[in-house]
Amino acid sequence: MTAEACGVSLDYVKRVCAEGKKLSVGENQLAAKPSFFKSPRKSYKHAKPMTNLNDFNNDVVRRTVHSFYDNGQYPTSEKILGALHEKINYSDSQWSVRHILRNLNFKYKKCNDGRKFLMERNDIICFRVKFLRKMNEFRRNNDTRPIFYLNETWVNQNHT
Structure with a gap:
């Protein structure tokens, strides 16, 4: 039945099964396990262009969520x-x-009244607030040093 379904000869199916048995005996010398064959397409992963956004679009998503809260709406x-x-x-x-x-x-x-709110991780919020306060302080003091944006949250994670 396998040979008919696959459109190959019976000898070919027997040869593949024999190779599978050889491999399973080689791995486990105590007893021969039945062979299982995986389809090569089973592990195929499709490209997901709509969920793999670039940094700019990720920032748009983040700002969109925050804008709902700024407008007094709950983001769904x-x-x-x-x-x-x-x-x-x-x-x-x-x-x-x-x-x-x-x-x-x-x-x-989950909030106390049973509703669920969309929240960011606390450490990310803390880093953002810290950054904004420092930038505000630089602007109030008329600091003339150049400011470089690295766009990486982990670069300055362990340094204050």
Whole structure:
């Protein structure tokens, strides 16, 4: 039946099974296990261009979530999807938006009244607040040193 289904000869199927038995006996000398063959397409991974956004679009997503809170609204994946469609012409599904939010370290946290809020990790929030305060201090003191933006959150993580 296998030979018919695959469109190959019976001898070919027997040869492949014999090779599989040789491999399973070689790995385990005590007893021959039945051979299992994986399809080469099983581990194939599809490209996901709609969830692999560049840094600019990731920042647009982050600012979009924060803008909902600034406007007194609760961000849902449906609302975020609509806003992203207007801003960056994003045309994928709500599940992709959820995947992007998870990649950006947003999580739903439960509040006391039972609602769930979309929140960023606390350490990221602390680094952002620290950065903004330092920038505000530099501007108030008319600091003339040049400022370089590295766009990497981990570069200055262990230094104050």
